Amino acid sequence: MRSFRLPLIFIPAVSLFAWATLLIHAQEKAGDKLAPYYPTPETVVDKMLQLGGLKAGEKMFDLGSGDGRLVIAAARKYKADATGVELDDSLYKQSMDKIKSLGLSATARIIHGDLLKQDYSSADLLTVYLLPVGNGLVTPILEKQLKKGARIVAHDFEFSAWAPEKIQDIDDDGEGRAHRLYLYRR
Numbered sequence: 001m002r003s004f005r006l007p008l009i010f011i012p013a014v015s016l017f018a019w020a021t022l023l024i025h026a027q028e029k030a031g032d033k034l035a036p037y038y039p040t041p042e043t044v045v046d047k048m049l050q051l052g053g054l055k056a057g058e059k060m061f062d063l064g065s066g067d068g069r070l071v072i073a074a075a076r077k078y079k080a081d082a083t084g085v086e087l088d089d090s091l092y093k094q095s096m097d098k099i100k101s102l103g104l105s106a107t108a109r110i111i112h113g114d115l116l117k118q119d120y121s122s123a124d125l126l127t128v129y130l131l132p133v134g135n136g137l138v139t140p141i142l143e144k145q146l147k148k149g150a151r152i153v154a155h156d157f158e159f160s161a162w163a164p165e166k167i168q169d170i171d172d173d174g175e176g177r178a179h180r181l182y183l184y185r186r
Helices: 017-030 044-052 069-076 089-101 134-144
Strands: 059-063 083-084 107-111 125-128 151-156 166-170 179-185
Touching: 044 069, 044 083, 044 125, 044 151, 059 069, 069 083, 069 089, 069 107, 083 089, 089 107, 125 134, 134 179
Parallel strands: 059 083, 059 125, 083 107, 125 151
Antiparallel strands: 151 179, 166 179
């Protein structure tokens, strides 16, 4: 799953009330999910993994992995041990089929389940593209489970309980939209 978002350049033009209304609408659309599915552009995928400093052999988790593009990139390009967590049946099947067809089953996998009920204690890097409410719900889980030095890269929506170590703006994702990435370290 990926979260609903507007280009950062659009946000200043939208009143605070209108922006809050859009976020509430997106959350209602997501239902019991922590975010509606919105695929991360490929250019942003690579920048997220670079910002997180992913290295070969490290354990990476993508919370709300959608079609699996971050997991696949982590396993293919970075040679990481990559795991996604996806609740949606169709997206889970789609991403697992793609992983199998690419011959990545040894280093990439998707857990079909609730991201709030997983064990992330082995993670070196987590990537997240959830609405603020989702980030808020996962925060205490990560605080309890993550080992010292684990990194978290959040796409567009920050973790309000933590101060980012670094913020990276992407002015154009190749599709005319801007993005912001946040790097956190436990």
